[in-house]
Amino acid sequence: MTPTATAGHAPGRKRDTSRDDALCQAALELLAEVGYDRLTIDAVATRAGAGKATCYRRWAGKAELVVDAVGRMKAQPVLPDTGSLRGDLVELTCHFHDQDDTFRTEVQAGLLSGLIRDAKLRQVFAEQFIAPRKAVFRAVFDRAVERGEIAPIPHFELLSDVVPSMVFHQMILNGRPPDAAFIRTVLDQIVLPLTGPGTPSAGPAQNPNQSPIQNRTPSS
Amino acid sequence: MTPTATAGHAPGRKRDTSRDDALCQAALELLAEVGYDRLTIDAVATRAGAGKATCYRRWAGKAELVVDAVGRMKAQPVLPDTGSLRGDLVELTCHFHDQDDTFRTEVQAGLLSGLIRDAKLRQVFAEQFIAPRKAVFRAVFDRAVERGEIAPIPHFELLSDVVPSMVFHQMILNGRPPDAAFIRTVLDQIVLPLTGPGTPSAGPAQNPNQSPIQNRTPSS
Amino acid sequence: MTPTATAGHAPGRKRDTSRDDALCQAALELLAEVGYDRLTIDAVATRAGAGKATCYRRWAGKAELVVDAVGRMKAQPVLPDTGSLRGDLVELTCHFHDQDDTFRTEVQAGLLSGLIRDAKLRQVFAEQFIAPRKAVFRAVFDRAVERGEIAPIPHFELLSDVVPSMVFHQMILNGRPPDAAFIRTVLDQIVLPLTGPGTPSAGPAQNPNQSPIQNRTPSS
Amino acid sequence: MTPTATAGHAPGRKRDTSRDDALCQAALELLAEVGYDRLTIDAVATRAGAGKATCYRRWAGKAELVVDAVGRMKAQPVLPDTGSLRGDLVELTCHFHDQDDTFRTEVQAGLLSGLIRDAKLRQVFAEQFIAPRKAVFRAVFDRAVERGEIAPIPHFELLSDVVPSMVFHQMILNGRPPDAAFIRTVLDQIVLPLTGPGTPSAGPAQNPNQSPIQNRTPSS
DNA sequence: GCCTAACCGAGACGGTACGTCCGGTCTTTTT
DNA sequence: AAAAAGACCGGACGTACCGTCTCGGTTAGGC
Numbered sequence: 039m040t041p042t043a044t045a046g047h048a049p050g051r052k053r054d055t056s057r058d059d060a061l062c063q064a065a066l067e068l069l070a071e072v073g074y075d076r077l078t079i080d081a082v083a084t085r086a087g088a089g090k091a092t093c094y095r096r097w098a099g100k101a102e103l104v105v106d107a108v109g110r111m112k113a114q115p116v117l118p119d120t121g122s123l124r125g126d127l128v129e130l131t132c133h134f135h136d137q138d139d140t141f142r143t144e145v146q147a148g149l150l151s152g153l154i155r156d157a158k159l160r161q162v163f164a165e166q167f168i169a170p171r172k173a174v175f176r177a178v179f180d181r182a183v184e185r186g187e188i189a190p191i192p193h194f195e196l197l198s199d200v201v202p203s204m205v206f207h208q209m210i211l212n213g214r215p216p217d218a219a220f221i222r223t224v225l226d227q228i229v230l231p232l233t234g235p236g237t238p239s240a241g242p243a244q245n246p247n248q249s250p251i252q253n254r255t256p257s258s
Numbered sequence: 259m260t261p262t263a264t265a266g267h268a269p270g271r272k273r274d275t276s277r278d279d280a281l282c283q284a285a286l287e288l289l290a291e292v293g294y295d296r297l298t299i300d301a302v303a304t305r306a307g308a309g310k311a312t313c314y315r316r317w318a319g320k321a322e323l324v325v326d327a328v329g330r331m332k333a334q335p336v337l338p339d340t341g342s343l344r345g346d347l348v349e350l351t352c353h354f355h356d357q358d359d360t361f362r363t364e365v366q367a368g369l370l371s372g373l374i375r376d377a378k379l380r381q382v383f384a385e386q387f388i389a390p391r392k393a394v395f396r397a398v399f400d401r402a403v404e405r406g407e408i409a410p411i412p413h414f415e416l417l418s419d420v421v422p423s424m425v426f427h428q429m430i431l432n433g434r435p436p437d438a439a440f441i442r443t444v445l446d447q448i449v450l451p452l453t454g455p456g457t458p459s460a461g462p463a464q465n466p467n468q469s470p471i472q473n474r475t476p477s478s
Numbered sequence: 479m480t481p482t483a484t485a486g487h488a489p490g491r492k493r494d495t496s497r498d499d500a501l502c503q504a505a506l507e508l509l510a511e512v513g514y515d516r517l518t519i520d521a522v523a524t525r526a527g528a529g530k531a532t533c534y535r536r537w538a539g540k541a542e543l544v545v546d547a548v549g550r551m552k553a554q555p556v557l558p559d560t561g562s563l564r565g566d567l568v569e570l571t572c573h574f575h576d577q578d579d580t581f582r583t584e585v586q587a588g589l590l591s592g593l594i595r596d597a598k599l600r601q602v603f604a605e606q607f608i609a610p611r612k613a614v615f616r617a618v619f620d621r622a623v624e625r626g627e628i629a630p631i632p633h634f635e636l637l638s639d640v641v642p643s644m645v646f647h648q649m650i651l652n653g654r655p656p657d658a659a660f661i662r663t664v665l666d667q668i669v670l671p672l673t674g675p676g677t678p679s680a681g682p683a684q685n686p687n688q689s690p691i692q693n694r695t696p697s698s
Numbered sequence: 699m700t701p702t703a704t705a706g707h708a709p710g711r712k713r714d715t716s717r718d719d720a721l722c723q724a725a726l727e728l729l730a731e732v733g734y735d736r737l738t739i740d741a742v743a744t745r746a747g748a749g750k751a752t753c754y755r756r757w758a759g760k761a762e763l764v765v766d767a768v769g770r771m772k773a774q775p776v777l778p779d780t781g782s783l784r785g786d787l788v789e790l791t792c793h794f795h796d797q798d799d800t801f802r803t804e805v806q807a808g809l810l811s812g813l814i815r816d817a818k819l820r821q822v823f824a825e826q827f828i829a830p831r832k833a834v835f836r837a838v839f840d841r842a843v844e845r846g847e848i849a850p851i852p853h854f855e856l857l858s859d860v861v862p863s864m865v866f867h868q869m870i871l872n873g874r875p876p877d878a879a880f881i882r883t884v885l886d887q888i889v890l891p892l893t894g895p896g897t898p899s900a901g902p903a904q905n906p907n908q909s910p911i912q913n914r915t916p917s918s
Numbered sequence: 919g920c921c922t923a924a925c926c927g928a929g930a931c932g933g934t935a936c937g938t939c940c941g942g943t944c945t946t947t948t949t
Numbered sequence: 950a951a952a953a954a955g956a957c958c959g960g961a962c963g964t965a966c967c968g969t970c971t972c973g974g975t976t977a978g979g980c
């Protein structure tokens with residue numbers, strides 16, 4: 039989804055890569071301001087101080103532009119290492135979602151409305167956003183298994199979708215992403231209980247003799 | 259999202275409610291035929307044998323019209339009674355979501371994109387769609403508790419959101435609702451395990467005595 | 479062009495003639511304010527505090543309404559009697575046209591734009607406006623002939639159109655009717671010279687014993 | 699009323715002047731076919747194979763478009779040279795107005811209605827239509843003076859307005875321009891008599907010893 | 919003193935045209 | 950050859966009027 043590579047030896051003027059950045063930046067801003075539907079190529083080009091043709095030379099249309107722009111925003115997740123599964127998960131998921139970052143929130147809301155209707159947008163979003171986060175998620179679990187903290191999860195695919203699913207659901211129903219407290223509750227009430235009983239030999243952070251459910255007070 | 263109610267006794271000609279129906283029906287048909295993006299107000303009005311103004315008198319735009327049209331499609335959920343919690347849940351959730359039905363799919367996809375941006379739409383959607391289904395969901399669980407099949411669920415609110423969340427997530431990532439198999443898997447791997455220990459009637463893939471959860475002491 | 483007479487014995491409620499007047503008055507005001515094209519039946523009815531149906535019950539459309547409204551404004555011209563042809567003409571024409579009457583001016587301008595395109599409007603305008611004025615015009619000339627002031631005019635029809643023609647022309651080119659000075663010049667330089675040789679009672683600027691035009695020193 | 703001139707050297711694509719022509723041609727055709735009222739911008743653009751925006755980029759609305767279209771139809775007047783004043787005038791005025799030409803009629807009628815309300819239209823019309831014709835008119839008279847056929851006309855401005863005034867008047871009252879016979883009558887009964895008595899030394903075409911008015915038989 | 923038909927204000931109805939905006943392409947000039 | 954600028958075609962948008970129709974309510978005769 040990167041701008042079309044100019045093949046091999048190029049006669050004539052080189053692409054000005056600064057235009058890519060300027061256009062993506064403008065696209066993100068507008069995505070946050072007006073949402074995907076009301077974002078227009080004209081507006082993106084104008085805000086970037088570029089011509090429309092410069093846009094269409096790089097991307098096939100609005101979806102591709104937005105996809106690429108969001109893809110550049112990715113801020114790849116970092117594998118946390120707190121020593122416990124729960125600590126890692128909190129670190130990981132709250133780091134993604136609980137930011138008082140209006141910009142990112144707006145971008146996501148704007149993007150979401152486009153995701154539903156645009157297959158290309160969906161695909162790239164899955165590749166660029168979901169996949170990396172899922173990989174880190176899996177790494178966290180694998181490490182917990184290695185530590186003997188939990189047993190291997192038979193339906194990991196399903197389990198790894200629970201948090202993003204609940205987050206999206208909240209976004210759809212509330213218009214904005216949920217806060218960290220909500221995510222922690224999901225972890226404690228849904229995800230962690232499904233990882234199996236606290237394996238007594240391992241979990242230093244878990245209080246093994248208390249039910250994971252009712253002993254936790256939601257952090258709010 | 260119902261057409262603006264004329265307060266008290268209004269002078270002048272009454273709204274012809276048959277136009278509401280005709281327009282919504284036309285909108286739903288076109289939504290299924292050409293999708294949300296290619297649906298135009300003109301086409302809806304023409305197919306309904308109505309004028310565009312009659313449309314705009316009722317709804318502010320395409321999104322509102324479609325949302326309302328979908329809202330009328332509701333087909334209120336019926337409380338199932340299969341004798342077991344799992345049977346009821348399968349009956350309930352698959353009845354809602356497992357239809358190889360382009361019509362309903364398009365309609366929902368069209369709806370979803372409007373939900374994110376419009377608070378009012380969200381509210382009405384929550385009231386008209388989510389609330390009734392949640393009520394039935396709760397009734398199914400309550401009955402299971404009465405039967406002694408499960409213990410009361412402490413975080414029922416969270417648990418009752420799992421299925422719709424996963425469904426929405428699939429819709430967003432795939433552009434269409436998931437099939438019944440997916441939903442059954444969610445029930446068997448996520449929801450039912452969280453309802454407490456040894457549900458003897460549990461799903462086919464479950465090893466009953468190694469369920470990740472059933473070793474937990476009931477919360478009360 | 480009067481509202482359709484209800485035939486013979488009418489059962490049911492009588493037409494409220496006050497509505498005719500209110501509607502016509504509103505029509506004239508709007509004609510003056512926005513012109514014929516931008517005048518809408520809705521606006522007329524609203525300003526008159528009437529319903530649109532009350533309008534269409536009386537007139538077939540905008541043209542008929544305006545025609546009737548203007549027809550009621552007629553203010554029939556009065557036959558002047560100053561003793562001389564020129565005095566009568568000045569009295570007559572300036573009385574018609576040189577009024578600091580913004581309303582009448584605007585009405586005429588608004589009307590004019592409709593006249594060109596609407597045959598019915600033209601016909602009624604000719605009958606209600608032009609004809610009476612032409613009759614008075616003719617009477618003035620006839621009396622001058624009787625007095626022996628001038629000889630009978632062979633192409634009176636043509637001559638009687640000169641003043642209104644020039645007035646309309648000025649309206650079209652300037653957007654408003656000319657002032658009295660212009661009309662007096664038309665009378666003195668065009669109309670009166672054509673009434674025959676040496677009109678002894680001619681205007682103040684005229685050299686009585688010479689042909690009206692060629693005696694003038696060239697303006698260069 | 700020509701399309702807005704792009705000042706100096708403008709960046710970006712040039713206006714395609716062929717679109718101006720195509721649009722004006724389409725406008726004239728439709729004007730003749732369906733009249734001003736039923737002419738729509740959509741139809742004009744479609745017939746010209748253009749987009750509506752291309753229309754609105756050039757003209758503010760229907761009136762402006764039509765005025766400009768008519769302006770291009772101008773067929774600049776040619777200075778006639780028949781040897782006599784009357785011959786020249788007949789040649790000149792009848793050449794303009796005496797066409798049994800629905801096309802031109804509709805066009806003029808459409809134009810006229812716009813003239814009254816729009817000061818800019820008036821100005822352009824005066825410059826593009828009236829001025830050139832007036833110039834030729836003056837040239838014809840000047841030559842007659844040089845020939846000694848007539849004396850200089852002191853109120854030439856007024857006299858030169860007589861013919862167009864009478865023509866407009868007829869258009870307003872009849873909805874279409876008068877025929878050549880009418881114009882010849884105006885020339886013979888109004889304009890020529892006011893040029894003064896046939897100066898005996900020169901005029902070969904004028905009968906000097908008869909009153910200018912009643913000796914002429916209307917040419918019809 | 920009702921009955922009934924036509925009236926009234928208000929405003930919804932099916933249409934039609936409007937003028938604006940945007941998507942995606944093409945053209946001109948400059949770099 | 951790529952850039953900025955912007956004109957081009959096509960088409961949907963939401964608004965405004967048209968002339969008709971439908972409300973609930975008001976006047977009048979005719980019985």
